[in-house]
Amino acid sequence: xxxxxxxxxxxxxxxxxxxxxxxxxxxxxxxxxxxxxxxxxxxxxxxxxxxxxxxxxxxxxxxxxxxxxxxxxxxxxxxxxxxxxxxxxxxxxxxxxxxxxxxxxxxxxxxxxxxxxxxxxxxxxxxxxxxxxxxxxxxxxxxxxxxxxxxxxxxxxxxxxxxxxxxxxxxxxxxxxxxxxxxxxxxxxxxxxxxxxxxxxxxxxxxxxxxxxxxxxxxxxxxxxxxxxxxxxxxxxxxxxxxxxxxxxxxxxxxxxxxxxx
Amino acid sequence: xxxxxxxxxxxxxxxxxxxxxxxxxxxxxxxxxxxxxxxxxxxxxxxxxxxxxxxxxxxxxxxxxxxxxxxxxxxxxxxxxxxxxxxxxxxxxxxxxxxxxxxxxxxxxxxxxxxxxxxxxxxxxxxxxxxxxxxxxxxxxxxxxxxxxxxxxxxxxxxxxxxxxxxxxxxxxxxxxxxxxxxxxxxxxxxxxxxxxxxxxxxxxxxxxxxxxxxxxxxxxxxxxxxxxxxxxxxxxxxxxxxxxxxxxxxxxxxxxxxxxxxxxxxxxxxxxxxxxxxxxxxxxxxxxx
Amino acid sequence: xxxxxxxxxxxxxxxxxxxxxxxxxxxxxxxxxxxxxxxxxxxxxxxxxxxxxxxxxxxxxxxxxxxxxxxxxxxxxxxxxxxxxxxxxxxxxxxxxxxxxxxxxxxxxxxxxxxxxxxxxxxxxxxxxxxxxxxxxxxxxxxxxxxxxxxxxxxxxxxxxxxxxxxxxxxxxxxxxxxxxxxxxxxxxxxxxxxxxxxxxxxxxxxxxxxxxxxxxxxxxxxxxxxxxxxxxxxxxxxxxxxxxxxxxxxxxxxxxxxxxxxxxxxxx
Numbered sequence: 131x132x133x134x135x136x137x138x139x140x141x142x143x144x145x146x147x148x149x150x151x152x153x154x155x156x157x158x159x160x161x162x163x164x165x166x167x168x169x170x171x172x173x174x175x176x177x178x179x180x181x182x183x184x185x186x187x188x189x190x191x192x193x194x195x196x197x198x199x200x201x202x203x204x205x206x207x208x209x210x211x212x213x214x215x216x217x218x219x220x221x222x223x224x225x226x227x228x229x230x231x232x233x234x235x236x237x238x239x240x241x242x243x244x245x246x247x248x249x250x251x252x253x254x255x256x257x258x259x260x261x262x263x264x265x266x267x268x269x270x271x272x273x274x275x276x277x278x279x280x281x282x283x284x285x286x287x288x289x290x291x292x293x294x295x296x297x298x299x300x301x302x303x304x305x306x307x308x309x310x311x312x313x314x315x316x317x318x319x320x321x322x323x324x325x326x327x328x329x330x331x332x333x334x335x336x337x338x339x340x341x342x343x344x345x346x347x348x349x350x351x352x353x354x355x356x357x358x359x360x361x362x363x364x365x366x367x368x369x370x371x372x373x374x375x376x377x378x379x380x381x382x383x384x385x386x387x388x389x390x391x392x
Numbered sequence: 393x394x395x396x397x398x399x400x401x402x403x404x405x406x407x408x409x410x411x412x413x414x415x416x417x418x419x420x421x422x423x424x425x426x427x428x429x430x431x432x433x434x435x436x437x438x439x440x441x442x443x444x445x446x447x448x449x450x451x452x453x454x455x456x457x458x459x460x461x462x463x464x465x466x467x468x469x470x471x472x473x474x475x476x477x478x479x480x481x482x483x484x485x486x487x488x489x490x491x492x493x494x495x496x497x498x499x500x501x502x503x504x505x506x507x508x509x510x511x512x513x514x515x516x517x518x519x520x521x522x523x524x525x526x527x528x529x530x531x532x533x534x535x536x537x538x539x540x541x542x543x544x545x546x547x548x549x550x551x552x553x554x555x556x557x558x559x560x561x562x563x564x565x566x567x568x569x570x571x572x573x574x575x576x577x578x579x580x581x582x583x584x585x586x587x588x589x590x591x592x593x594x595x596x597x598x599x600x601x602x603x604x605x606x607x608x609x610x611x612x613x614x615x616x617x618x619x620x621x622x623x624x625x626x627x628x629x630x631x632x633x634x635x636x637x638x639x640x641x642x643x644x645x646x647x648x649x650x651x652x653x654x655x656x657x658x659x660x661x662x663x664x665x666x667x668x669x670x671x672x673x674x675x676x677x678x679x680x681x682x
Numbered sequence: 683x684x685x686x687x688x689x690x691x692x693x694x695x696x697x698x699x700x701x702x703x704x705x706x707x708x709x710x711x712x713x714x715x716x717x718x719x720x721x722x723x724x725x726x727x728x729x730x731x732x733x734x735x736x737x738x739x740x741x742x743x744x745x746x747x748x749x750x751x752x753x754x755x756x757x758x759x760x761x762x763x764x765x766x767x768x769x770x771x772x773x774x775x776x777x778x779x780x781x782x783x784x785x786x787x788x789x790x791x792x793x794x795x796x797x798x799x800x801x802x803x804x805x806x807x808x809x810x811x812x813x814x815x816x817x818x819x820x821x822x823x824x825x826x827x828x829x830x831x832x833x834x835x836x837x838x839x840x841x842x843x844x845x846x847x848x849x850x851x852x853x854x855x856x857x858x859x860x861x862x863x864x865x866x867x868x869x870x871x872x873x874x875x876x877x878x879x880x881x882x883x884x885x886x887x888x889x890x891x892x893x894x895x896x897x898x899x900x901x902x903x904x905x906x907x908x909x910x911x912x913x914x915x916x917x918x919x920x921x922x923x924x925x926x927x928x929x930x931x932x933x934x935x936x937x938x939x940x941x942x943x944x945x946x947x948x949x950x951x
Contacts, residue, residue: 184588212590222581224600226607235599246595258697273694288585295589320673358892426880429948433883437771446767447761448825454920461820462830499713534935536898538909539928542916548730549739552720557727557734626811630902634720636810640709641903644816657812664807 133193134331135159135181135301140190142176142355151187152355159349160298163325163332165342168352169375174335177352178301181333182214183207194299210325212239215292215330217306221284225277229268229287232276233259236294255294262290266320282313289320300324302334314338318345339371382385411576467629471655476652483636483656487663490628490635494620496556501563502613507573509566510597516575517585525568532565537623541631555633558621563616570616575601576610607678614671625660636660741921744929748922755911755923762907766826766893774886776839777802778875781844785858788848788874790866799845806838814900823905831900832893840889847881848874880949882917887942894935 136157150173158164166174179185180192183199191198200211215236223232225312237255247248263272266286270280276287285305302321306314322345325332330346336342342349343363351359351374358373360367475483492539511517512525513658541558548554578601586596602609637657687902717724782788813831820825860869875882901909908927913924 178595182588184584208592210589211588216585218581218585220579220581222579222585224582224604226553228694230600235591236589238586238592239597239598241595242596243592246591247598261475291585291589301588319474371550426888426949429945430879430883431886433945437767440764441768441771444764448829449761450826451824453821453824453826455826458820458826459830460819465816465819489720489951492720494721495712495716496720496722499709499948530936530939531932534932535928536895536931536937538899538902539912539931542732543738543742543928544730544914546728546741547734548919549713552722553727554732556720556722556731622809622811624901625809626899629811630899640812640815642884648819650819653815657808660809660812661807 133331134160134162134195136191136193138191138193140180140187140192142173142180142187144187151180152192154355154357156350156357156360158331158333159327159332161329163322163345163347164337164350165346165348166333166350167337167342167374168350170337172352173355174352175303176355178303178333178382181299181301182211182216183215208239212295213298214298215286215290215295215297216286217300217302217305219307221281221288222293222357223276223284223287223290223378226275228273228275229263229271229279230256231272231288233263233290233294236238236291239295245297258291259294262293263287266290271352281309281312282316285317286320289317289324294325298334299328299331302332304335304337307337314341321345427654429526455613465650468650469604469657471654472651473654473658474651475655476553476649477647478639483639483659486634486636486639487659490637491621491626491663491667493552493555493624493627493633494617497559497622497624498561498613500556500560501567501616502609504560504564505571506609509568509575510601511524512572513575513578514572515578515580516593516597516601522572525572529568530563532561533569535561536629537562538627541627541633542639545631550632552634555627555631557632559620562623563620566619567612570608570612571605574605574612577608578604607675610678611675615672618664618667618671621664622660643675683843698907715766742925742928743922745922748920750917751926754926755908755930758908758911759927759934761825762828762897762901762909763894763934764780766832766897767830767890769829770836770840770886770889770893773833773836774844774882774889777844778882780837780841781848784841784845785848788870798841802838802841802845804838804843808834808838810835810896810900811903814903818904825906827904828897828900828906831904832896834867834900835896836889836893839911840885844878844882847885851878851881853929860883884942884946885950887945891935891938891942894931894938912950921923936940 135137137318140151141149141309143149143260154177160337167178168174176185180187181194181199183202187200188351190200192200194210197206202210206325211297220255231249234249234251234255237251241250266289268283268286268290271283271287276284277286288305289300300321305321306317309317314371321334322331325347334342334346343366349359349361349363349366350357353374353376355366359370419493437670453532508525511521512529514522537559540557540561544561545551545554582600582604583596586600591599624633624635625637625640627633628635628639629641630637632638636659636670640653640660643649643656703771716722751830780802782796783790784795784802786795791793810831812828813834817827817830864872897907898909898912899906901911902913904910905913912924912927915921915927932935
């Protein structure tokens with residue numbers, strides 16, 4: 131299978147001092163479930179946002195289906211973003227709107243400015259939103275306002291909003307960091323399901339090592355802006371983990387991972 | 393101006409919250425910048441006040457007699473209010489005109505301020521556009537409303553057009569500040585989320601930013617409507633804008649009719665209170681979510 | 683089930699749309715009514731803005747001739763500024779007394795509390811416009827008319843503002859000091875007022891800013907101060923001189939705003 135996403139010697143520099151990413155290279159196949167792990171501040175979040183250019187990399191090449199996104203003009207950038215869904219730690223929904231409206235926001239990238247401004251959605255789009263919410267177990271909440279939902283439910287709305295984009299790839303930035311173990315499991319199961327059954331590539335930033343080991347096809351370990359591990363969960367050893375997290379952090383992370391993964 | 397309206401306005405203008413960290417007895421420090429500033433401010437204000445009273449041109453006015461006369465006048469006004477030069481219905485109609493002036497100025501102000509507020513909000517706009525608009529707002533607010541009205545009256549003639557446009561100017565200045573602060577409170581993450589899905593700026597504004605801040609926008613607008621009502625009374629009196637303010641000006645300046653002034657004051661007071669009640673009810677409804 | 687869901691969905695979006703139509707329809711209707719009532723002409727309103735801008739740029743600026751009037755303008759401006767400040771400071775002294783008497787936590791007698799609160803409410807609900815009309819009877823065209831109009835307006839406003847500040851900040855410290863057995867007056871002077879002072883000053887500064895804006899209006903209504911001078915030049919079509927007044931007022935309001943923001947920052951920080 132060809133690579134859907136490819137990083138070639140990507141670096142990101144903030145100002146003149148801080149280097150968030152240093153010479154990062156890796157590739158992701160279509161349909162793969164990849165977890166990015168590493169201590170906080172290692173550059174996981176920057177790495178993820180470089181993919182859909184929410185942050186612009188300073189140098190190197192980031193190719194999606196062979197095309198370098200760093201060279202994209204406005205129109206191509208928009209088209210690329212519509213084909214990539216993104217999920218956030220704090221869900222980032224519009225709390226005062228209904229679940230339905232939040233999900234339909236995922237269609238804005240496909241609409242004219244005016245239709246999007248006025249929130250004019252086609253009947254098929256509404257049906258599709260309804261179906262996706264059904265799959266995610268939110269039929270009961272469709273017309274509730276988002277501020278009435280639990281964290282786990284909000285995250286599922288976030289997933290629905292990403293799915294209705296019809297994405298090739300989902301980028302998930304710490305999707306379960308604010309959730310309890312049960313809700314975390316539900317979310318991770320859904321993400322795994324999306325990857326396996328819908329063939330959508332999923333890239334997840336995670337704090338919890340155990341969760342990453344359990345769900346991923348592949349794990350990328352990041353420390354201080356560099357990739358220090360890139361392999362299957364099966365190949366992961368405690369020495370490798372020590373290299374990723376530094377010796378002192380290993381124990382606490384693993385414990386936390388265990389409880390959170392449930 | 394209504395009680396609650398004033399409180400909110402002050403709170404917004406001052407950005408001042410009571411200091412709850414130090415509920416105890418303030419310690420007397422021998423020297424601190426804060427204490428010095430307070431002392432200097434108080435001394436400065438006292439000196440200016442003394443200077444004011446020394447420099448006033450009293451023109452032989454008997455201040456205490458004047459106060460006594462005022463009290464007698466107040467008694468006549470409020471205990472024997474009567475309309476002489478027009479009927480009750482006519483007065484009601486005039487108040488409606490004043491209300492109409494306030495409404496139009498608020499509406500136009502809100503529409504213009506909505507767009508300029510978006511360009512002035514730091515999280516939605518460029519730093520340059522934001523700075524330019526904020527400078528403009530400071531200037532607009534520094535010119536008293538009555539001057540805006542009179543300046544526009546030269547081009548449009550004295551009347552409702554000049555009054556509405558002039559009042560709109562001040563409303564725009566006031567609402568841009570309020571709106572842009574409401575927009576700036578918008579969650580950064582939500583904007584990022586929609587941007588990452590390919591939505592453009594206008595779509596994000598109308599689908600996320602405005603729905604999120606709608607109840608703030610509405611309560612600021614209603615508050616400005618209440619303020620504009622009393623401004624409209626003043627413009628009727630000072631800038632020939634018509635409405636109940638003009639009748640008050642006539643009663644005072646031409647007919648010297650205390651009883652009529654009393655009656656008109658009651659009218660204005662009654663409407664201001666009604667307006668406040670209605671606005672509060674609308675706000676409460678909005679806060680609960682429709 | 684899907685049909686049921688579909689119906690519900692249709693209902694949700696139509697209801698939302700109906701709400702929106704109703705709101706905009708009502709707004710349009712009220713706007714139309716207001717325009718008819720006030721005889722507001724939309725076309726004229728819109729066209730007057732560019733007209734006014736062009737006129738402003740070509741006519742509304744101080745020229746050499748009007749600069750000769752600068753001493754006059756400056757004198758009345760100073761008078762108006764001093765009047766605003768004096769009205770505010772004296773009103774704040776009265777307001778402090780009434781606020782202490784009316785305070786829920788410091789006040790002594792329920793009857794007095796109610797009385798002082800009611801007086802403040804009456805004063806603040808009468809606009810400065812009304813005050814200047816009323817006072818014009820007793821004082822005529824004199825600086826005292828403007829002074830008292832601002833004074834009464836500020837008094838009602840500040841009493842209310844002070845009441846809240848004192849209730850919020852003063853009560854704890856008063857309790858602490860009272861526990862040591864201090865007398866009533868010393869509790870107030872040693873703890874309540876110092877604790878609330880930064881806020882009280884902040885209110886006073888705010889009131890001064892507001893009063894300077896209002897003073898212009900009152901000046902036009904009562905024929906005093908810089909407002910009167912503006913009106914005079916304006917009615918004599920001497921727009922260069924009138925613009926000079928707008929200019930100096932803008933400068934002084936911006937300066938005072940800047941100063942009071944600075945004082946606030948130092949007091950809080």
